[in-house]
Amino acid sequence: xxxxxTMEIARQMVASIDDLPTIPAVATQVMxxxxxxxxxxxxxxxxxxxxxVMTARVMKMVNSPIYKPSQEITSLKRALVYLGIRHIKxxxxxxxxxxxxxxxxxxMDISTFWEHSFGVGMVSKVIAExxxxxxxxxxxxxxxxxxxxxxxxxxxxxxxxxxxIKTIQEHPVKLIDTELEVFGTTxxxxxxxxxxxxxxxxxxxxxxxxxxxxxxxxxxxxxCSIVNLADLFCSVRELYYGGNAWASFNLSExxxxxxxxxxxxxxxxxxxxxxxxxxxxxxxxxxELVTSIFSKQ
Amino acid sequence: MAITDKxxxxxxxxxxxxxxxxxxxxKKYFLESRLTxxxxxxxxxxxxxxxxxxxxxxxxxxxxxxxxxxxxNETYFFRSVPxxxxxxxxxxxxxxxxxxxxxxxxxxxxxxxSSSGEEAYTLAMMLLEKRATIMKDWIIEIIxxxxxxxxxxxxxxxxxxxxxxRNVPDLYKRKYFKEDAGKFILSxxxxxxxxxxxxxxxxxxxxxxxxxxxxxxxxxxxxYFDLASKSKVVQHFYNNLQPYGYFFVGxxxxxxxxxxxxxxxxxxxxxxxxx
Numbered sequence: 001x002x003x004x005x006t007m008e009i010a011r012q013m014v015a016s017i018d019d020l021p022t023i024p025a026v027a028t029q030v031m032x033x034x035x036x037x038x039x040x041x042x043x044x045x046x047x048x049x050x051x052x053v054m055t056a057r058v059m060k061m062v063n064s065p066i067y068k069p070s071q072e073i074t075s076l077k078r079a080l081v082y083l084g085i086r087h088i089k090x091x092x093x094x095x096x097x098x099x100x101x102x103x104x105x106x107x108m109d110i111s112t113f114w115e116h117s118f119g120v121g122m123v124s125k126v127i128a129e130x131x132x133x134x135x136x137x138x139x140x141x142x143x144x145x146x147x148x149x150x151x152x153x154x155x156x157x158x159x160x161x162x163x164x165i166k167t168i169q170e171h172p173v174k175l176i177d178t179e180l181e182v183f184g185t186t187x188x189x190x191x192x193x194x195x196x197x198x199x200x201x202x203x204x205x206x207x208x209x210x211x212x213x214x215x216x217x218x219x220x221x222x223x224c225s226i227v228n229l230a231d232l233f234c235s236v237r238e239l240y241y242g243g244n245a246w247a248s249f250n251l252s253e254x255x256x257x258x259x260x261x262x263x264x265x266x267x268x269x270x271x272x273x274x275x276x277x278x279x280x281x282x283x284x285x286x287x288e289l290v291t292s293i294f295s296k297q
Numbered sequence: 298m299a300i301t302d303k304x305x306x307x308x309x310x311x312x313x314x315x316x317x318x319x320x321x322x323x324k325k326y327f328l329e330s331r332l333t334x335x336x337x338x339x340x341x342x343x344x345x346x347x348x349x350x351x352x353x354x355x356x357x358x359x360x361x362x363x364x365x366x367x368x369x370n371e372t373y374f375f376r377s378v379p380x381x382x383x384x385x386x387x388x389x390x391x392x393x394x395x396x397x398x399x400x401x402x403x404x405x406x407x408x409x410x411s412s413s414g415e416e417a418y419t420l421a422m423m424l425l426e427k428r429a430t431i432m433k434d435w436i437i438e439i440i441x442x443x444x445x446x447x448x449x450x451x452x453x454x455x456x457x458x459x460x461x462x463r464n465v466p467d468l469y470k471r472k473y474f475k476e477d478a479g480k481f482i483l484s485x486x487x488x489x490x491x492x493x494x495x496x497x498x499x500x501x502x503x504x505x506x507x508x509x510x511x512x513x514x515x516x517x518x519x520x521y522f523d524l525a526s527k528s529k530v531v532q533h534f535y536n537n538l539q540p541y542g543y544f545f546v547g548x549x550x551x552x553x554x555x556x557x558x559x560x561x562x563x564x565x566x567x568x569x570x571x572x
Binding site for chain 1: 313317319321322323382383386387549550551552553554560561562563564565566567568571
């Protein structure tokens with residue numbers, strides 16, 4: 001549970017970091033351009049091309065199995081046309097996040113972190129589609145950024161966080177509870193403080209803060225619930241930080257599930273079993289995507 | 298014979314909708330090889346021709362052959378490792394704790410469609426390993442049932458080939474098996490916890506006597522039943538479980554649309570059903 005104390009500790013923790021990663025200017029500009037009513041694809045392409053790292057990342061992502069192009073897409077302009085504006089937005093943002101957090105000196109292997117993040121992003125997207133949530137890409141992005149606070153713990157409190165990871169692998173305890181015990185705060189408050197610094201829209205900040213307690217959300221509890229459930233489903237697949245042998249959940253008792261069913265009653269008829277099997281099928285795709293993003297070629 | 302992704306998806310959906318068995322994309326190659334055998338027997342030249350046969354009036358019979366083909370050699374010790382891990386690390390301790398509090402130290406497990414007994418004995422070994430800790434002084438009853446007398450006799454005999462025991466961890470193999478001329482003979486210590494009985498899951502008057510189980514396992518059996526029979530049998534399983542009990546089907550099976558009382562419980566690598 002987020003309290004004034006946990007929030008204050010998180011705030012101080014984030015304030016004490018001198019070299020907190022920034023979201024590149026190009027990403028912000030791309031976002032602004034894409035939000036304009038009549039988007040000029042050429043302009044977006046030019047702007048993105050000015051950031052070579054972003055261009056390379058977007059090209060790798062568009063050619064990954066998740067987006068399934070029938071033949072390799074070799075130019076950014078074609079990628080923009082193939083994907084459409086909305087997808088470019090998610091890719092530009094994703095790419096910037098990866099740039100901001102690709103340092104691999106933390107306690108947690110950074111590609112493990114991204115596998116979980118992309119996994120939750122992808123599952124969020126699928127759930128959003130199932131409940132006909134208005135903004136599928138928003139759900140995807142929210143999923144990708146939900147655990148951003150973990151990177152701070154991993155990169156700036158490396159030794160202590162390594163012990164936390166070891167604890168959750170060896171004992172039947174939850175990551176968030178262990179963080180609270182050890183740091184006096186958790187990745188949710190820390191992530192929230194970072195999102196504030198980066199001027200993220202409220203719905204995203206809320207997902208970061210409340211993805212473990214979706215009932216606490218006020219701006220968009222449905223979005224929080226989507227990410228909450230996606231996180232749970234990933235925690236019982238090979239898309240979690242170094243495994244999670246004790247994870248288990250009873251879907252019908254989950255708050256996030258209840259909120260989504262209130263929103264979308266037809267969810268009660270979802271073929272949960274098939275949904276799970278299809279998620280299993282998607283796990284290698286997520287891993288391939290992350291591998292391709294981090295490959296040096 | 299290679300089948301296209303589209304054909305694979307079509308066949309997968311057909312089998313899933315009819316039997317509740319899902320073929321993961323990683324199993325495409327496996328399905329292909331098993332399909333090839335059935336296609337040769339039935340003289341189907343393409344996957345789609347075989348698919349048409351499955352959908353035809355003779356389809357039901359052919360589907361059984363195909364299911365036999367894909368589930369054959371599926372019986373071995375320590376088959377569903379994610380299920381076993383979840384039972385061992387989570388569900389068993391949970392049940393032992395709540396039953397223990399009530400002073401009720403008896404655990405009952407049913408392996409329905411037990412075939413030659415590998416699943417029932419795997420569970421027995423797992424529980425035996427806990428004899429010094431959480432299962433101390435507990436009465437353990439494991440019941441295996443099958444409709445087929447031949448496999449029941451094999452189960453009671455408890456002699457296995459190398460294939461059946463290939464997944465058994467070394468510790469267990471040394472402790473609970475004696476190897477003799479390529480055969481693996483199960484120790485009486487394990488056998489004494491398990492009884493095998495003939496039972497037809499369709500027989501309501503017998504099903505009602507299978508009472509008070511904490512765990513029921515039923516893998517690769519329900520896929521052969523039509524929806525009405527499935528619903529009936531699963532309802533029996535539901536009734537025969539303790540209020541907090543767990544029910545597990547095979548690793549790629551689904552009970553969607555069969556019973557709306559069971560709740561899905563998710564654990565690393567799979568899911569089960571809770572009463």
